[in-house]
Amino acid sequence: MSAGLPRRRLLGLAGAGVALAGAGAAVGVVAGGNDRPAVENTSGLASAVPFHGEHQAGITTAAQDRMHFVAFDVKTTKRDELVALLKEWTEAAARMTAGQEAADGGAVGGSAEAPPKDTGEALDLPASALTITIGFGPSLFDGRFGLADRRPEALIDLPHFPADDLDPARSGGDLCVQACANDPQVAVHAIRNLARIGFGRVSVRWSQLGFGRTSSTTRAQATPRNLFGFKDGTRNVKAEEPDALRDQVWVSREDGPDWLVGGTYLVARRIRMHIEIWDRTSLREQEEIIGRKKGTGAPLGQVEEFDEPDLHVKGTGGQPVIGVDAHIRLASHESLSGARILRRGYNFTDGSDGLGHLDAGLFFVGFNRDSRKQFVPMQTALSTHDKMMEYVEHTGSGHFAVPPGVREGGFWGDTLFR
Numbered sequence: 001m002s003a004g005l006p007r008r009r010l011l012g013l014a015g016a017g018v019a020l021a022g023a024g025a026a027v028g029v030v031a032g033g034n035d036r037p038a039v040e041n042t043s044g045l046a047s048a049v050p051f052h053g054e055h056q057a058g059i060t061t062a063a064q065d066r067m068h069f070v071a072f073d074v075k076t077t078k079r080d081e082l083v084a085l086l087k088e089w090t091e092a093a094a095r096m097t098a099g100q101e102a103a104d105g106g107a108v109g110g111s112a113e114a115p116p117k118d119t120g121e122a123l124d125l126p127a128s129a130l131t132i133t134i135g136f137g138p139s140l141f142d143g144r145f146g147l148a149d150r151r152p153e154a155l156i157d158l159p160h161f162p163a164d165d166l167d168p169a170r171s172g173g174d175l176c177v178q179a180c181a182n183d184p185q186v187a188v189h190a191i192r193n194l195a196r197i198g199f200g201r202v203s204v205r206w207s208q209l210g211f212g213r214t215s216s217t218t219r220a221q222a223t224p225r226n227l228f229g230f231k232d233g234t235r236n237v238k239a240e241e242p243d244a245l246r247d248q249v250w251v252s253r254e255d256g257p258d259w260l261v262g263g264t265y266l267v268a269r270r271i272r273m274h275i276e277i278w279d280r281t282s283l284r285e286q287e288e289i290i291g292r293k294k295g296t297g298a299p300l301g302q303v304e305e306f307d308e309p310d311l312h313v314k315g316t317g318g319q320p321v322i323g324v325d326a327h328i329r330l331a332s333h334e335s336l337s338g339a340r341i342l343r344r345g346y347n348f349t350d351g352s353d354g355l356g357h358l359d360a361g362l363f364f365v366g367f368n369r370d371s372r373k374q375f376v377p378m379q380t381a382l383s384t385h386d387k388m389m390e391y392v393e394h395t396g397s398g399h400f401a402v403p404p405g406v407r408e409g410g411f412w413g414d415t416l417f418r
Helices: 010-027 079-097 184-197 242-248 283-290 327-331 375-385
Strands: 037-039 066-074 131-136 175-181 202-213 264-273 346-352 358-368 392-402
Touching: 066 184, 066 358, 079 131, 079 184, 175 184, 175 264, 175 392, 184 202, 264 375, 283 327, 327 375, 358 392
Parallel strands: none
Antiparallel strands: 066 175, 066 202, 131 175, 131 392, 202 346, 264 358, 264 392, 346 358
């Protein structure tokens, strides 16, 4: 296959386009409450997302259906080797998000006596809206690479929250890479090839596969459901809210440091859900714990999903309709001095725990302008007062500074290494 051609050959692309266009025409976009879509258009599932830009893709990009998230430890101690790796990764990521193989020559176009430059499992697959997003963990700034004085003040080691049961083998990391796509094989291919390129310079610390997004990042998307069966992310920051993105997501010059302006902070949390216990809980109690109706997603006391929650209305006996320990109350910006987070979470199922219970839950990925002022207060409130904490436990965690987007001719994090 020519390195300059997309992974899927022209005939295949034509067939995929016809099939997807037909699906989009058949499904369409049906208006729900408050002009929100009840069913989303699927016609762009195979298309490519631009790699270069002011911000990295994979943040405000319409959330794809699948994710492969990985945290790496950097093994080299040489700054120039780390920079060289980031340049190689950037080139490979730009190619793969465009639907091409990871390197020129690819899986079968090079020497038969040498290992292929692409692992090949994505041959003949379209770009599938692949996005690849990188972040830098606190440990990258420990002095090995002359970056200690460039660590952002907001890039804190997250505190231990009440009821945390974190596994060190599922937490931390010098670097993180989030690959999202509408085809799981495309997402896995991206991570596999970056790991292959980084062999000897980085090693995988931990990773997580996710299916079924649990947030919408654009108003064109219908609200998905988590493994508790509830609509998730109804009040998420959306791509169509430039003021909210400016105030809640993107690092500004007044925040500092200069190298991170236009970037953001990524918080990853692996949240195991004890679904067997939840499944034996009454519908009424489930809805009271969440603060929403399970069917419509409407806040308790309201009619439609996108009706604003009324946190003051009282019910029988003078008690709030949305309880003081309800999840949506504690996570609301009204309860957090206006703080919001852009979420891109995914469901996961990692087999069983050996005791007859599914190891399943939510892989939370959130982006915010300053985790100290947004995520930490939110998680403190939830971990302390949320009734849902009886049904979940946080088993993995990571915090990363996400640099701004890559300009033409640049590389991931080039502003940090200037």
